[in-house]
Amino acid sequence: xxxxxxxxxxxxxxxxxxxxxxxxxxxxxxxxxxxxxxxxxxxxxxxxxxxxxxxxxxxxxxxxxxxxxxxxxxxxxxxxxxxxxxxxxxxxxxxxxxxx
Numbered sequence: 725x726x727x728x729x730x731x732x733x734x735x736x737x738x739x740x741x742x743x744x745x746x747x748x749x750x751x752x753x754x755x756x757x758x759x760x761x762x763x764x765x766x767x768x769x770x771x772x773x774x775x776x777x778x779x780x781x782x783x784x785x786x787x788x789x790x791x792x793x794x795x796x797x798x799x800x801x802x803x804x805x806x807x808x809x810x811x812x813x814x815x816x817x818x819x820x821x822x823x824x
Contacts (some may be wrong), residue, residue: 730764734771737802742779749807751785751815752776756800758793765789768800785812 754769756762769788776783784807792801805811 730767731771734768734775734802738772738775741802741804745781745804746806747779747781749782749784750776751787751805751807751812752783753787753791753803753805754789754800755787755792755803756790757798758790758796759798760800762789765800768802772802782807785815787815 752772754765754772756765765788769786773783773786
């Protein structure tokens with residue numbers, strides 16, 4: 725398959741996500757696979773934010789970066805979690821690990 729524009733790829737992922745998520749506050753992680761520049765992950769995040777806003781989905785917290793990598797592979801993943809104060813604090817807590 726030919727390389728697709730980012731909006732086409734994200735819309736394909738969103739079609740699947742919309743089947744699973746409710747319109748409740750969310751925590752969203754845009755994870756790079758190790759070889760995708762942060763600038764490209766930010767483009768994905770901006771497009772996601774626009775789509776979520778158009779669909780009245782409230783994202784309370786974003787995480788964007790390389791959290792779970794695959795040997796510097798190109799690409800990204802999107803993780804969506806229901807928002808809670810407890811989970812939000814746990815995800816943002818200090819850690820000594822190199823990532824996250």
